[in-house]
Amino acid sequence: MSDFWSGLSGKSFMPHGHCYLWQPEVLWSQAISDVVTALAYFAIPIMLFLVIKRQILLEFRGLILLFAAFIGLCGATHVLALITIWKPLYYLDSAMKAATAAVSMLTAIKLWPLLPKIMNLPSPKAMKEANERLEALLREREAAGEERFRLALEASPNAILVADAQGAIAFVNAQTEAMFGYGRQEMLGQPLEMLVPQSARRVHGHHVQHFREDPQMRAMGAGREVRGLRKDSSEFPAEIALGPFRYEGRLNVIAFVADISARKAAEERIRRQSSDLERSNQDLESFAYAASHDLQEPLRGVLGYLQLLERQFGPDLPPKAQRYLAQSLESGGRMRALMDALLHYSRVGRPVEAETIDVMALVQEVQRDLHAPIAEAGAKFTCDPLPPVRYNTSELRQIMQNLLSNAIKFRGARAPEIHIGCRRDNQENVFFVRDNGIGIPLEYQERLFQLFQRLHARSAYPGSGIGLAMVAKSIRAQGGRIWVESAPDQGSTFFFCLGAETPASSVTQEADS
Amino acid sequence: MTSLNPPTTKQKHLLLIEDNPADVEMVLEWAQETNFPMTVGNVENGELALAELESEGAVLPDLILLDINLPRTSGLDILNTLKNNRRLCKIPVVMLTSSSAPDDVERSYRAHANAYVQKNADLKAFYKALNCIRCLFFETAILPNG
Numbered sequence: 001m002s003d004f005w006s007g008l009s010g011k012s013f014m015p016h017g018h019c020y021l022w023q024p025e026v027l028w029s030q031a032i033s034d035v036v037t038a039l040a041y042f043a044i045p046i047m048l049f050l051v052i053k054r055q056i057l058l059e060f061r062g063l064i065l066l067f068a069a070f071i072g073l074c075g076a077t078h079v080l081a082l083i084t085i086w087k088p089l090y091y092l093d094s095a096m097k098a099a100t101a102a103v104s105m106l107t108a109i110k111l112w113p114l115l116p117k118i119m120n121l122p123s124p125k126a127m128k129e130a131n132e133r134l135e136a137l138l139r140e141r142e143a144a145g146e147e148r149f150r151l152a153l154e155a156s157p158n159a160i161l162v163a164d165a166q167g168a169i170a171f172v173n174a175q176t177e178a179m180f181g182y183g184r185q186e187m188l189g190q191p192l193e194m195l196v197p198q199s200a201r202r203v204h205g206h207h208v209q210h211f212r213e214d215p216q217m218r219a220m221g222a223g224r225e226v227r228g229l230r231k232d233s234s235e236f237p238a239e240i241a242l243g244p245f246r247y248e249g250r251l252n253v254i255a256f257v258a259d260i261s262a263r264k265a266a267e268e269r270i271r272r273q274s275s276d277l278e279r280s281n282q283d284l285e286s287f288a289y290a291a292s293h294d295l296q297e298p299l300r301g302v303l304g305y306l307q308l309l310e311r312q313f314g315p316d317l318p319p320k321a322q323r324y325l326a327q328s329l330e331s332g333g334r335m336r337a338l339m340d341a342l343l344h345y346s347r348v349g350r351p352v353e354a355e356t357i358d359v360m361a362l363v364q365e366v367q368r369d370l371h372a373p374i375a376e377a378g379a380k381f382t383c384d385p386l387p388p389v390r391y392n393t394s395e396l397r398q399i400m401q402n403l404l405s406n407a408i409k410f411r412g413a414r415a416p417e418i419h420i421g422c423r424r425d426n427q428e429n430v431f432f433v434r435d436n437g438i439g440i441p442l443e444y445q446e447r448l449f450q451l452f453q454r455l456h457a458r459s460a461y462p463g464s465g466i467g468l469a470m471v472a473k474s475i476r477a478q479g480g481r482i483w484v485e486s487a488p489d490q491g492s493t494f495f496f497c498l499g500a501e502t503p504a505s506s507v508t509q510e511a512d513s
Numbered sequence: 514m515t516s517l518n519p520p521t522t523k524q525k526h527l528l529l530i531e532d533n534p535a536d537v538e539m540v541l542e543w544a545q546e547t548n549f550p551m552t553v554g555n556v557e558n559g560e561l562a563l564a565e566l567e568s569e570g571a572v573l574p575d576l577i578l579l580d581i582n583l584p585r586t587s588g589l590d591i592l593n594t595l596k597n598n599r600r601l602c603k604i605p606v607v608m609l610t611s612s613s614a615p616d617d618v619e620r621s622y623r624a625h626a627n628a629y630v631q632k633n634a635d636l637k638a639f640y641k642a643l644n645c646i647r648c649l650f651f652e653t654a655i656l657p658n659g
Contacts, residue, residue, distance in 0.1 A: 289614075296611050297533055297582060300634060304535030307636035308542060336634050347614070 013088030020085070027085060034082035041075030044068070063114065066107045073100040159257040163192045165250050167208060179259050181231035192255075197229040208253075215244035215251060228257065236261045288346030292339040299339070303332045341466035344398070345451065348470050349477030352392040359386040359431070362393070363420055366400045370408065377408050377416050384421035387429050389498050395474045396498075402467040403494050407435035409463070412489065425497075434493040440486040448484060475499070525551040525651050528566075528574035530591065531609070532557045532584055536632065540578070543643050549651065558584050559591035566601055573604060576650045579626075581610040581617055589620055596625040603657045607646055 020026040045068035051057060052064055077100050080093040122130065153160050153171075159179045162171035169187045177184055180195055187194070196204045204226070211218070218241055228238040237260050245254040306329050314322060363383060367374065374381075389396070407418045419434045440448060447453045449472035452465040475482045479499030486492035527544070531537050537555050544553045554574065556562040565571060577595070581588035588608065595601045605627040610617065613631050621629050630646065633639045650656065 293582065293612060300611055300632070301533060301535035303634050304533075304539050304636065308535075308538060311636060312542075333634070343614075 013090050015086050015088045016081075016084045017086055031082055031085055034078045038075045038078040038082070041071050041078065045072045045075075060114070063107070063110050066103065066110055070100070070103045070107045073103050076100070156256075157258075159255075159259075161187075161192070161195075161255045161257070162245060163253045163255065165252065167192050170252065176257070179230075179236075179257065180228065186231075195229055197227050197235050200227055211242055211244075211253060212251070215253075217244070218242045225260070228259070237264045285346050285350070288342055292343035292346065295339055296336070299332060299335055303329065303336065306332065338464050338466070341464040341470070345466050345470045345473065348395055348398065348474040352395065354390045354478075355393055356388050356390050357393055357396055358388055359396075359422075362397060363400055363404075366397060366404055369401065370405055373405060373408050377411055379408050379411075379416040379418060382417075382419045384419075386420070386422050386431070389429065391478065391498050392474075399471045399474060399496070402471045403433040406467065406494075407433055407437060407492075410437040410492070411435070412438045428497045430495050430497045432493050432495045434491065436491040439488045439490045439492055440484065441488050442486075445484050445486065449482065471496075525549070525576070526572065526574045527551055527553045527576050527578065528562065529553055529555045529578045529609075530559060530562045530583065530588070531555060531578070531580045533580070536580070539636065539639060540643065543640050546640075547644065547647065549647060551647075551651065559586045559588065559594075563591065563594060566595075567598070573601070575604070575656055576646075577604055577606045578609045578646075579606050581608060581612055581621075589617070589624060592621065592624045592626055605650055605654075605656065607650070 017027055020030065048064050048068040048071075052061055057064065073096065077093070077096050080089065080096050083089055084093055153173045154175075156173060156175055159176035160171075160173045161169055161176055164170045169190055169192055172184055172187050176182075176187065180187070182194075192208075193201050193204065226238050226240050227235045229235055239258045239260050241256040243254045243256075245252040306325060310325055310329065314325070317325065360383070363386065367381060373379075404418065404420075408416050414436055417436045420432070421434070422429050422431045424430075444453075449468050451469040453469070454463060454465040472482050475496050475498065480497050481499075482494065482496040484492055484494050529537065529540050531540070541553055541555075544551060556565060559579075562577075566573065579588045579592060583591070588610065592606060592608070595604070595606060602625075606625075607628045607630055608617075608621045608626045609630050609632055611632045611634075618629050628646070628649075630642050633642060
């Protein structure tokens with residue numbers, strides 16, 4: 001063993017103990033001091049490693065490692081100082097000291113440029129103050145945000161309330177005060193039920209329970225209609241939206257309440273007006289129906305007896321009496337035609353069954369029905385491919401019949417040329433009937449579709465003045481439109497679209513096929 | 514008249530339930546003009562007609578012409594009563610009315626009317642319709658006995 005130590009030292013140095021003359025006081029105080037210092041110096045790098053491991057002070061990582069090495073080496077020199085008291089390992093000791101010196105120097109050099117940085121590190125006190133300032137700023141911001149939020153709630157046209165988990169009112173906005181007539185302080189902390197009429201409290205309880213079990217946003221209008229109770233005991237219809245509102249871990253409910261009295265009143269007014277209108281329309285229709293039915297009977301009497309008179313005694317009557325009789329019969333016949341037309345007019349436009357109609361086929365059918373006037377006038381028809389429509393067949397036939405016979409009837413000197421077509425306009429099929437007849441002056445075009453409006457002397461163009469009114473009534477009743485483009489001697493084009501029932505099938509597709 | 518070839522020689526009896534005197538007059542005139550072996554009875558309202566038909570030993574008509582627009586009880590109600598009566602339901606009923614309302618047509622056939630004919634205001638056309646009725650029910654169709 002002693003060979004090893006002497007081998008390491010190389011020469012036969014004296015142990016350092018000799019310098020202490022092996023005096024126990026000096027020797028042990030030296031030895032113990034070295035042990036304690038070495039232990040302390042070894043402990044410090046361990047702590048520094050822990051710091052680095054925790055990823056703290058990362059930017060000083062290199063320096064800290066150097067520092068750890070430097071202190072560790074210092075510890076090692078103290079261990080050697082301890083050993084050399086008894087064993088003279090001075091070469092090793094010198095090497096260790098040199099290494100320590102090198103690392104120490106390196107550390108000092110590395111530390112030097114960092115000095116200003118380290119000098120600038122805030123003191124813990126400054127750090128604390130800065131933190132406090134930051135917190136104060138955050139609190140201020142939060143308060144400002146809260147204030148803004150509160151202002152937004154206050155500005156809402158709806159009453160907004162927050163109720164806590166026990167159903168007590170925790171917040172109300174200004175509109176809540178206005179809507180319910182209570183002051184804010186009268187409501188805060190009170191049960192929500194104070195704003196619900198007695199009759200609805202049980203149901204309200206169920207709703208609240210239901211909401212607690214399934215706290216989801218319930219949108220305005222999606223919820224059922226409720227009633228609110230004002231301070232003066234009056235009630236009003238309200239619409240309510242609810243939202244869950246977690247605050248400090250507890251489930252609150254935020255409620256948005258809209259007073260819908262005005263809307264309800266308006267709805268009621270419209271409902272009443274439309275039922276009045278419906279009734280008056282019904283009255284009008286039943287009047288027209290009854291009038292034409294009941295007026296028909298006496299007229300039948302007049303015409304019946306006149307015809308019996310003519311049939312049985314006609315030949316015996318003087319010519320003048322025969323003429324009077326013929327005139328009476330003609331007037332009576334016109335009256336009958338008018339009443340028939342009025343009866344038809346009263347019948348169209350009622351809700352009727354709609355079918356899908358092949359308009360081409362229908363037009364051909366109407367042309368066949370009109371063969372006599374067509375032949376008489378020498379009328380020529382052209383017709384584009386027409387898309388099918390959904391409409392009441394009998395009413396569409398009447399519409400076509402009226403438009404086509406008008407086109408033939410109101411002809412000028414030329415033979416009528418009548419074109420029936422359809423164009424796609426704004427997602428609608430617009431049908432049209434164009435003629436080359438006498439046309440209609442602009443100032444009469446408005447009145448054209450009114451009942452009993454006639455533009456011409458009966459002797460020139462006979463008619464009841466009901467046909468176009470009936471056409472317009474039918475089309476408008478189904479939500480469609482009819483209009484005319486015309487000028488005197490330039491012919492007329494009647495356009496109509498049949499409302500929402502028109503199927504999407506487009507004209508161009510039809511034309512292609 | 515000699516060209517007529519009735520299936521039976523028995524004289525036909527026609528009952529006209531009608532309150533409009535002009536219509537009654539026209540039908541009577543027509544019956545006279547046609548020279549067909551038939552009698553025409555007229556009752557002005559439905560209740561009277563029913564009372565007569567339902568009385569014991571009444572001679573039942575071979576055909577009823579029934580107006581819809583009648584005082585008090587409507588022709589459609591009379592039709593319903595007739596067609597729900599075991600003894601009277603087999604008498605053919607032709608609705609003869611000035612109405613061409615689709616509702617009236619529909620309701621008549623639903624109540625088992627045998628035909629629906631609109632009274633034409635033109636006398637010649639009206640006579641033609643009456644002739645058609647006579648031709649079908651008295652000369653062509655086979656009617657139930659008694």
